[in-house]
């Protein structure tokens with residue numbers, strides 16, 4: 639299996655502080671990774687490196703075989719090969735655009751609808767992804783009027799539009815109610831178990847949001863990797879407690895994970 643993402647001794651330094659500190663990490667084709675860590679740990683910084691929007695201060699980052707900053711690597715050719723669904727993108731998308739237009743514009747690497755002559759094949763693809771994400775009843779709704787859950791599902795459909803080789807999800811279940819979260823976890827699970835779906839990296843704050851089909855976890859604290867490897871080996875009470883800095887018990891049941899703090903004495 640080839641490397642979809644490879645970080646070697648990567649640091650990102652801002653104002654004299656390492657937001658990501660000497661991180662080495664590799665993601666192979668077909669793997670589905672979860673990044674866990676407390677607020678400010680460096681999760682989004684890792685995702686920004688993986689999306690080619692941030693370059694490391696030191697160390698090397700290679701995405702889909704292309705090393706960032708190396709002569710010959712063109713990030714504008716690389717970016718359409720990476721699907722990104724996150725809050726930062728949602729803020730850039732026009733609120734008056736319909737759900738269908740929001741997904742269709744991704745086929746042309748744009749955020750806004752410039753022209754209406756999209757090809758039927760693109761329209762069919764957009765409709766198929768929206769159906770898969772349970773959005774086919776909302777095709778003509780304006781993006782700005784969607785609920786948090788509907789917005790999140792639209793963004794994932796949009797991220798899939800360019801047929802990416804790597805899919806990056808930044809807290810896809812944040813702000814969802816219990817039903818919305820469970821619906822999204824089921825849909826992400828179906829995507830994660832699809833052998834032709836892209837390699838995936840998802841940032842989350844909660845182990846309950848890890849969908850069945852995810853294979854690996856990276857735990858980060860204060861910019862440093864505490865654990866990285868297969869979920870079954872690394873998502874342990876010991877590692878999670880070290881990561882979040884308090885005693886936690888993690889359990890797995892029927893392909894789902896839960897975590898809780900131990901009572902105070």
Ligand SMILES: Nc1ncnc2c1ncn2[C@@H]1O[C@H](COP(=O)(O)OP(=O)(O)OP(=O)(O)O)[C@@H](O)[C@H]1O
Nearest residue numbers: 652653657675676677678679680681682683684843
């Ligand atoms: N441009 C910057 N200059 C200085 N500090 C920054 C900059 N960008 C981010 N930081 C800091 O770097 C640290 C890591 O940020 P990052 O957004 O990667 O964390 P995170 O793990 O995603 O956090 P959260 O869970 O709160 O979203 C934080 O302390 C943040 O305040």
